[in-house]
Amino acid sequence: MGLALALVLIVGATVIFHLVSPWWQTPIASNWAEMDAALGLTMIITAVAFIVINLFIAYMLVRFRHRDGVRASPEHGNKKLEWWLVAATTVGVAALLAPGLSVYAKLIAAPDQAQLVEVLGQQWQWHFRLAGKDGKMGRSDVRFVSAGNPYGLNPDDPDGQDDVLVEGQELHLPLNRPVKVLLRSQDVLHDFYVPQFRTRMNMVPGMMTTFWLTPTVAGRFEVLCAQLCGVGHPNMRGYVVVEDEASYQKWLAAQPTLAAPAARPAGGAGQAAMADAADPGRQGRLLAQARGCAACHSVDGSAGVGPSWKGLYGRTEPMSDGSTVKVDEAYLRESIVTPQARVVKGYPPVMPTPTPPFSEADLAALVAYIKTLHGGGAP
């Protein structure tokens, strides 16, 4: 009896939960509303099955509970009923499969005029590249990847000279224009996931994968990595900004290209050697991004797995063993080369020893970069 009641309560509670739950799909920002419709249909059909069977069981638990003197029916089954149920289930399953597959057929067929956007995944950050004015992306290969060429672009390919190499972790897309996303990875599996876009795909080193969509809602959306890619997986955050055509063009014009990295102090990700005097921390910054430091150490003061580098140089840091340390060059070098030697208080001792070890030039570059990150305040 209690169990029958429990089943009824479970049915009631789950239905109520569904109706009042604040946790539901994010508002859709792409053209794939059909996927939401397929989900909704599946929800209805499965909900009906869940409710009916649970309530039926609850009913039977009461109706056919043991009573003295009453025995169970001797029946062994009912072939006809079984076949009817099989048929009904098959119809239900087909009703789910048909819309699902028809949406899928559209998902895998990107329109020819879709704009190409490349996303390159790396432990633990994103790089974005757009075809330049020639509409073609330059060829790339992982063997070209280096600290100065994180995209692995083939320096001899003329098509790549005007490719737009987006600065930072924020990609912009124009509203209402289909875009085909080309996905690559230079190290491990990643997944470019924007919940509001609905469609997404894994990024596999050694091959290129794709998906396509048409952004239909303007806004700033978060990109999450959705395939476990190591300890920095939850920190691999990016952004996509969908905006009207005019704003998009303005943003696009400001992005560096391979041939013309922007002359702003923040520097571009291009290959051309820039005077280090104009950008003293550039080499160190590129190293920090290439070697994954940026996954745990922010440069804007925000909290991360490790202490932020903003204002780090010259600060006095408390250590986990109770001592304090003034952050100078020697300390920085020590904490890069042997990170487990001393750990800042309040942070987990998870920094891996850099493998391969940094060369002397690289160490100097990193330290120089950290020194350029001024700004007071606690980490």
Add this chain to the structure above:
Amino acid sequence: MGYGSAQVDEHGHGPQSFWTKYVWSQDHKVIAVQYSITAIAVGLVALVLSDLMRLQLGFPGKFAFIDANRYYQFMTMHGMIMVIYLLTALFLGGFGNYLIPLMLGARDMVFPFLNMLSYWCYLLAVLILISSFFVPGGPTGAGWTLYPPQAILPGTPGMDWGIIVMLVSLVVFIIAATMGGLNYVTTVLQARTRGMTLMRMPLTVWGIFVATILALLAFPALFVSGVMMLLDKCLGTSFFMPAVVSMGQHLGHQGGSPLLFQHLFWFFGHPEVYIVALPAFGIISDLISVHARKCIFGYRMMVWAIIIIGGLSFVVWAHHMYISGMHPYFGFFFATTTLIIAVPTALKVYNWTLTLWRGDIHLTVPMLFAIGFISTFLIGGLTGLFLGNVSVDIPLSNTYFVVAHFHMVMGVSPVLAVFGGIYHWYPKVAGRMFHEGMARLHFWVTFLGAYLIFFPMHYLGILGMPRRYYAYDNYAFIPSSAQELNAYITVVAIIVGLFQLLFIFNLAWSRFHGKVADGNPWRAASLEWTTPDTPPGHGNWGATLPVVYRGAYSYGIQDGDSDYIPQNVGPEQIEEGAAQPAHHPAEGRTI
């Protein structure tokens, strides 16, 4: 064979020591208990690991010793232990070993020495796995799916030693499982007693039998992928490793395919979930029919459903790979096969339900768990329809929807079947009844707790929260209420976890203080309940093997004193008017 010795006891044994009787035993019943205790012990370790994960998810950053590295290590070990070292070992090595000979009327497995070897091999595999906690770098944190390239590259915990130890442990386990599997399959095919045709076997045996065939054919795929990954790691080969730049360094690999690993892994991995589910299905069929005093509805179709599900399980694997980047056309094929496999599975759910119709339902503890199984397996299977349908899967893949789905369908319902099965057969194994009150409390906390934990989790997945995240720092699309929900789920999970100790305590306590059970307290019709001794002695049947005259589900008998007929009762004994089992005058008739 030396029977004539004066020292031989009534079973024909020579002098036995504690070691030969309980440790180096070749008796399937002892081996089954060894498997079960080892599996449950390592399962408790995995349970603690899951609670540690939940502590981090519910109260992020509050427990300093659970950092990102450790979180992923706990997560990987939790998953691998639960799926392989607990569920597979317990259903096949525990339930299979104990029940197959007894339900078939055999004296033991056909290869008892091999059987013993398989247990010790399994134990070795467990010890190797546990040792990964003590190697430099700790256990691997690559997720139980162990995907390359990350599993063997810097950035993933345990990439130096942990992954090697894990793969070695799996290879040893697969050898153990093959040894055991040979036994189960051959015993079912060759050692059935007279009259026990395949279509008179209880569904528990059918479930374990087909699951064993799946295991024998699927584990080689894990072996293949494990060996190849070991070679990639240790010899620098490039089976799965393309050219990569890892942490700024160009590695020497080239030309390998990470997708090849995924295909091989899931070619194993999907049958694996049916290796866990099919024995559970079989056990539930038996629990429901015994405790509702009614023949399982549609026995033949149930057998065919098990066989068809087993066969189809080999052609659905890439539904785990819809967003892997594999050729898109595969999506059509695998979505279709996956939704087809839903049909025989649904049939089983209907038949369990219809068995209750016009039954004589006794809400015993095993029956509680059986009903709990139907309810939780139902929701777990239904959410599978979301994930099997390729375009519905795409936004849900790698989110908490998947986590909730597989916990319901692998973690909750088969575990309820395990509990139900253990409570059901405990009187036969231990000769005593378990403590009723403790068992009922254990059921209610576990059943309701499972819903409380995993039902809301589906909605976090629909929202889009990815799985395998150590923390969710300030995502705009995740409301703060989601964090509160995570905290609440953690609290419930820890409570439910603690209550499992009640189950362990009950088993141990009842062994010595439980009411002495008669041979067949549930008045079940299958053969294992007709042994002359309870617990059954060595050789199971005494001097005479049973003969079988009917199927295992003769319940609902309307005339006569008893509402059931055991399998070994012949027609002539029924004509004599008393539906009593032959050859066992010592067994009481409790109606």
Add this chain to the structure above:
Amino acid sequence: MNASCTLQRGAPPGGPGAAALPPTPGAGSTGLWVLIGVVTMLFFLFSVAYLMRMAAGDWIVLPAPPWQLWCSTALLALTSLAWHLAAPGAALAGQMTRSAARPARAPQEALVGLACIAALAFLAMQLWAWQAMRVHYPAPANPSNSFFYLITGLHGVHVIGGLLAAGLVWLRAHGSGPIALCARYWHFLLLLWLAMFGLLFAITPERVQIICGGFQ
């Protein structure tokens, strides 16, 4: 013991340490078929992995097989032949009475011994082939090399397993059943070797491309 017709194998169990029960008829045969099925599956999956990797486009074809492999193939065939001759001989012996079986045992034992020696020679020849291959085609250099060592090595492991079983049979001098089972297993190892030999050296990427059509 009860001689009732309801009995199948009613003998009371013997000592606990050894296999105390009388052997189930047919169990060894069924068990061996199951094991053969599992090993077939294992090598089938390796073959599939091999073919999928071969279709990837950067495949380096293995050279012509070193002469040692032709020798080892012959040795494995010899092993199979020896077991085949030993098995019907054993069957004949089994049909005679116990006393008459003794004289027929000697040639049977000799054949079993020959089979085991030929198998050991096979393994030695395989190792020699490895030495020859390793000079120009070391394991980690490219996938086709790695597969060569992996597949032949795994086959060799199963040969060692078969030798262990054969050794037990030889030492314990069991009757016709175990020898027939050994023969079956060794025929299987020969067929498996021929299939793997062909896979490694006779299947080229072009043939694979025709079949697979470039699916990844």
